[in-house]
Amino acid sequence: MTELDFRVGEVIETSTSRFVAHCYDLHGAPALGSLVRTGAPDRAVFGLVAGVSTTGIDPGRRPVARGRQETDPAEIFKKNPQLTRLFRTEFEAIIVGHADGGTIRQALPPTPPRVHDFVYLCRPDEAVRFTERLDFLALVLEQPAPAPADELIAAAVRQAAGHRPHPDEFLVRAGRELARLLALDPVRLQLLLRRLKHAD
Amino acid sequence: MRTDGRGSWPGGRRRLGRVIGGSVSGGLEIRLDADVPVEEMSIGRFVTVEGDRRRFLCLVTDVKLRSVSDRVATVPPDYEDPFIARVMGGITTYGVLQVLPTLTLPENPDDPPEPVKTVPGHFSPAYDATPEDLKAAYGDEGKTDNFRVGSPLEMPDIPLCINIRRLVERSNGVFGKSGTGKSFLTRLLLLGIIRSGLASVLVFDMHNEYGWKAEDKERGIEVKGLRQLYGSSVVVFTLDEESSRRRGVTYDSVVEIGYNELEIDDLLLLAEPLNLSSRAPDLMAVLEREYGRDWLAWFLSLEDPQEREQLAKNLGFGMNVVNALYQSLSRLKQLSFLKPRADTRAVDLMLSYLKTGRSVVLEFGRTNDLLAYMLVANVLTRRIHRHYVEAKERFLGGVGEDPKPLVVVIEEAHKFLSPAVAHHTIFGTIAREMRKYNVTLLVVDQRPSGIDDEVMSQLGTRIVCSLDNEKDLESVLTGVVGRSELRNLLARLDTRQQALVLGHAVPIPTPVRVRDYDEHLYRSLKPRASAPEGGTIDLEKDLFGEW
CATH class of the missing domain: 1.10.150 (DNA polymerase; domain 1)
Known part of the structure; x- marks a missing residue:
């Protein structure tokens, strides 16, 4: 697989703590909690997919239902190929780190990603390397996210665990980090931990 | 000196946690690391805290459970779930060790440890104490004056020694309610004293359990007494010839008193x-x-x-x-041993043995009522003491030799040393004058509160087995630093084979799991000093020939 295979879209809106990417394919956004990367390698910015939306390109035109006669929704797109052009899929990513020369810092980048920078889904080995440190969890907890932050964290941690040969060890390690961060809110902590565990 | 890495120390010792607070007087609090099971920690254990400049040897006096906020207790987490228990344990809820810093360990192992005058800084790491740490504090088992009495609690592989030279410098006490192994402990100490060659012992053996053999009721076996282990360096006298003969005891002389x-x-x-x-x-x-x-x-x-x-x-x-x-x-x-006139003065015979550096055990046979015991112990000790006083005074006057120190062992000591009679008996005198005339006491008793306070305060080393009477606990800890912590420890000692050693012969109050009295012990008892004077005794043969 080439790098092109992991390219999912382009940055169309950007700020210090988050960016929005337009996906090349309709419904082609990475899963919630996936780690994505954008920008040139020496100033790469990493983000977690925090919310995905698919809407019509023209806010003035409301889509209509078309499938009354169909048994499979895919048939609708086959019969109306223009539809793939009339809708767009975007996702919002919360920034959780950036490359600083050769090292990766789990902190906000000095400058935000640029518009039209390509956005790549991180390969499993990249994701594993990035999640070796767990400081990014604190960044996510502090951000207002499109989806509840706890859901996002649970999804991200489960994905990172799934890339590893011993997922349970990682879940315990991440769980303990969360326990430290949320020590004073045991109810929230416990709900979050339950979501982590449902990975298996 | 501080290192945070785990297992990076020699022997890969385990990091237990970090100091989170404390004081010199009140002890330190150590928060346990998440992966250290709280139930593995127990009072009486030793831990070492690595400060920036010093290492502190500490004794665990309490183990506590804490949580980061009261909400954790109000809304308890679902500990049925092993994942949640594993993740939250040690973080939202955690264990804390209360430890008493006892000694500062020197950088150079040859330097002596020092008393604690400060505390390690916040978050100094704490580790399991190593054999080297304890060796630095208690001395090396291989050195002449040290005798291994056991191990720290929960650390059975680490030898814990007491210093026999310091032990025999003062009068000492072995205390504990009945059935806690006082006699075993006392016999062990006597073996250590005799092996060191630093003193002779004179045992008034009320229940016939020191001289030749004793019964270990727990294990249902017989164990060897001093005579069996040290041959002719130990002389057995008996008050009841018939009983001794029936029990198959090799005795040397029968005591009669006129x-x-x-x-x-x-x-x-x-x-x-x-x-x-x-x-x-x-x-x-x-x-x-x-x-x-x-x-x-x-x-x-x-x-x-x-x-x-x-x-x-x-x-x-x-x-x-x-x-x-x-x-x-x-x-x-x-009393069958009392005669209108005794043929040989038993006391002279005893003295002649003691002069040659031997030790003496006096068995009471069936004559083990308190009247006989008190009478005989007092009569003989009074005369022997008088002799030592004279010999010592002659020595100070430049004539003769300094008499070899003598340790007199008495049981039921509160009968001799109660406030009412302590001033009349020779034992009160010996306890008070300390080692002035080279005679000291080893008192064995189950009611330390019955012993005169003044005498109690003169005891150099106290070895205390399990006690449960409040007054007795109070009495054995008189004048000791960290009393309330030690009292807590003492009250929780097992009733068998565990004791707290306090005082002169150990650098710090120390809970001990007393070593087993078995073949391994027998084998370790090679003599440290030369054979007693007189030249007729082949100690090596006596010691090992009878096995």
């Missing part, structure tokens, strides 16, 4: 068991003045009441006073 050897003070010590009247001391003093050293034998021969009436008239005492004294003293006739 009435003429009893002094009035010896009898006054027995005022209670003999039920002596208040006029008895006066009457005895008069009798001794009128009839000389043999007054007692003569007085006890007055079986005819008329003779006694005549005596009362002659001396100007009431008939009832004379009769009461006669009745009281007649109890002495039942």
